[in-house]
Amino acid sequence: MAATNETDDQNQLIAVGARISQGPWRGTVRYVGLVPPTEGIWLGIEWDDASRGKHDGSHKGVRYFNCRHNTNAGSFIRPSSSKLSFGSSFLQAIRYKYVTEPEVENASNTAISAQQYSRKNLAEIEIEAPNMEGVRRRNAQLHRLREVGLGGWKMERGDDASSKGDNTASSSESFAEVARAFDEAHGEKEGDIARTCPNLRWLDLSRSLLPSWQELSNITKDLQHLETLLLHFNRFEPISQSEVHIQPQAFTNLKDLRADGTLISWQEMCQIGLHMPSLESIQAGENGLNMFECDLADQKSPFPQLRQINLANNQISNWPALLAALEICPKMERIILSDNEITSIPPVPHLTNEAKARKLLHISLNNNALQSWTDLENLDAWCLGLQSLSITAEHCPFLASLDPRDIRPLVVARLPHLQTLNHAAISQTERRDAELYYLSRMSKETAGMSSIQRDQLHPRLRALEEKYGKQEEAKSESNTKESSQKSTLRSKLLTIKIHKSTSIPTSKPPHFTSSESTEGTEVSLLTTTPIRLLQGKIARALGIKGGARSIESIWALLNDTKQQIRNLDDDRIIYPLENLDWDLSAYNITKDDQLIIVVNEN
Structure with a gap:
């Protein structure tokens, strides 16, 4: 359905389903006609951004159109509305962006601009527009283009352009947003795209005014080398399974x-x-x-x-x-x-x-x-x-x-x-350390559970026990010995060797870096005391400047016999004691293990 308008070109463009833009807003024409009691033609628009809309396509109890995507994204505008644009053809948009020469300013403006170029702002100017005249000159050879970006791009044109019969917009601003493959009214015809820029590999048509996949295919059928296509935030009409008019070979190599x-x-x-x-x-x-x-x-x-x-x-x-x-x-x-x-x-x-x-x-x-x-x-x-x-x-x-x-x-x-x-x-080392940590932690949490409950809650636990050995077997031997002892503070003391290091330890020897003796310092610690409270004693034993505040992290260096590893060039399992609210027994630390204290005394 068309409406009487200022130009014949615009009459042809205003049809239900056409895409339009008005300033920063884009929408789809859903209705063209009268809206009583007012006179004249109105365009019913479903806006891409619903915040621009005012209703759902009805006015004073009469429904004129339906909004496809957003209930209240509709409004009515006049065909002569300010900044209303129906876009351009694909080739027009390319020429606007890549070929059009910059407007020549008068001598006074040139002189003023020249004064603005100084050492202070020269770098910024070069970043914003590096030799644009040279870029335009090279890109004027459109058949050499490999990448084209027309995503939501528009171009302002002066009054001289508007005076040359270009009245597709009601203002002096002409939009180069792609709305169709070619424009017969401007002498374009099928095959022009293939002859003009046949070597495109990458194309951005995001936020365009193309109305459908069919119209898009009229462009891409001539771009047989196209591999990447950007269509972000377009609004194509839905594809009907019984009525798909995609051009053959339009997306063959995409x-x-x-x-x-x-x-x-x-x-x-x-x-x-x-x-x-x-x-x-x-x-x-x-x-x-x-x-x-x-x-x-x-x-x-x-x-x-x-x-x-x-x-x-x-x-x-x-x-x-x-x-x-x-x-x-x-x-x-x-x-x-x-x-x-x-x-x-x-x-x-x-x-x-x-x-x-x-x-x-x-x-x-x-x-x-x-x-x-x-x-x-x-x-x-x-x-x-x-x-x-x-x-x-x-x-x-x-x-x-x-x-x-x-x-x-x-x-x-x-x-x-x-x-x-x-x-x-x-890494293999990280996986091994993670699985041992999980095995130790979950063995404690599942103590007393039936095998069925354990398998349901922790299906990986059985496989890890088979891989590394059951934690319960190691514990049972120590528990048997401890059961004959009285529950005294002395029985809970653990004498262990600690080392001061300036860097995070590794599984490879020498494991840690220290400016002092690698023999370490023996210290007796309560296994039931949270590690946070043991930091002060550890700092004093190692003579750390700044005390516990200088301790960045504490790491466990496991004994070879515990990790059950042979012939690995003395690689050792190392893991951090990250939860300072846990005690040493929670990490299954024994007297044969060692603690590496990473410090920063600066």
Whole structure:
């Protein structure tokens, strides 16, 4: 439906479904016509940003249009409204940005500008506009362009431009936002894009005024080398399964699609995926995704090459439904699920084909409110090949309640195949130390439980006992000896050797650095006293300047016989005594072990 307007060009552009911009606001035309009792033509707009809207498409009890995305994102404006723009063609936008020569200023302005260039601001000027005239001259050869960024770009033009018959906007500001592939009214035709810039590999059309995937395909069909396409915050009309008019070969070689904030559904994503056989990576954050139905007439996989998908900042909560949806991606390896609504990961159903989920190598669950350790252990069952995990503690109550220094070793110990946690590699030494720490801690917590209870609460505990030996066996011998002794302070004293070090110890000899004798100092400590209260005595025994305040950390250097290691060039197990409210017995420290005291006496 069209309306009488100032120019024939604008008459052709105003149609239901057209995209417009008005200053910083973008929207979609949902209605063109009369709105009684007023006279003249009105445009009913659904704004991308709902805060710009005033209603849901109705006026005085009469509905003129419906808002597709936001209930109250609608308003009416006149076709002659200030700064109203219908954008430009793809080639016009490229020429505006990459070819248009800068306006020549008069002599007085040039002289004033020249005075502003000084040593004080020269560096800043060069950073903002490094030889832009040379850049424009080189880019004027558009066939050499490999990367083009037109994402939400606009250009101000002077009155002389407006006087040349360019009346597509009602102000002197002409927008170069892409709204269509080519403009026949300006002499453009099919094939011009292929002849002008055929070598594009990377293209940013974010926040454009393109109305549909069909119109986008009219551009990309001529860009046969295109590999990366950015479409953030576009608003394309929905794809109807029975009426898809995507140009053949439009996305044949595309490997990377980025479409945050486009409000695309999983169904639409699968439909467009059928036209992108080479796609390897999808970024689809902030799209409100929470359902994953995919009903395609064509039974072939829409994503035969897809290896990575970023679904951050959506509303995903159903883990099994998500994994089931990803079964159509046979090569999927990496999935980003940060800032979603996943609160639980249930056990793997017995009838589930686990093999399809096991190919996932990396998962990011940052800022999801998982409720228990069981969720992480179930994650390991869903993804047996999981190598890398990102997870934050703030939203997870079972992690937030822990000492921050305990979180990493406890996660590492519970996930046996993990190689990287929060982008930091897990070394063999770190894994061994984490598993021994977990074994020692959980053995105490599960004392007195039945084997069934222990296996339910700590499924990794049995495997670690088989790997390192049961902690209970070592304890039972000492408990037998101690049972014959009276419970006196003397029986709770532990004589142990301590060393002062200026750096964090390592598992490799000489283990720590010290300007003093490596023989160490023997000191008797109560095993039932919190480590925090023992720091003063340790500082006095070692003659540490500044006393306990100079102690940065305390580390346990385990005896070789305890760690049951042979022929490893005297490598030793070392771990920090991070929780100062625990006592030495909680860390299973014996007289054969040693303590390394890291100090800073400066």
